[in-house]
Amino acid sequence: MNQFVLVCRLTRDPExxxxxxxxxxxxxxxxxxxxxxxxxxxxxxxxxxPITAWGIGPI
Structure with missing residues (x-):
């Protein structure tokens, strides 16, 4: 499995x-x-x- 770390900011709240x-x-x-x-x-x-995550729901 590949892993990487980004130092970043969210542009808006997750949808x-x-x-x-x-x-x-x-x-x-x-x-x-x-x-x-x-x-x-x-x-x-x-x-x-842009990132799309499948199978991720509210905690």
Missing amino acids: LHQTQTGKMVTTITLAVRKNIKKENLEQSDTNFI
Whole structure:
């Protein structure tokens, strides 16, 4: 199994949905900031990563 760790922020609250067959689906979007160094200048850029998690319901 692959694992990774992202230092990020949620762009909004997670959205919980239920399919017609009763399966729970949660969608979130993560904002991951990355620092870029070009020619001794530091810049930052943000990637937005959409995530869909199946079978995740309220706790």
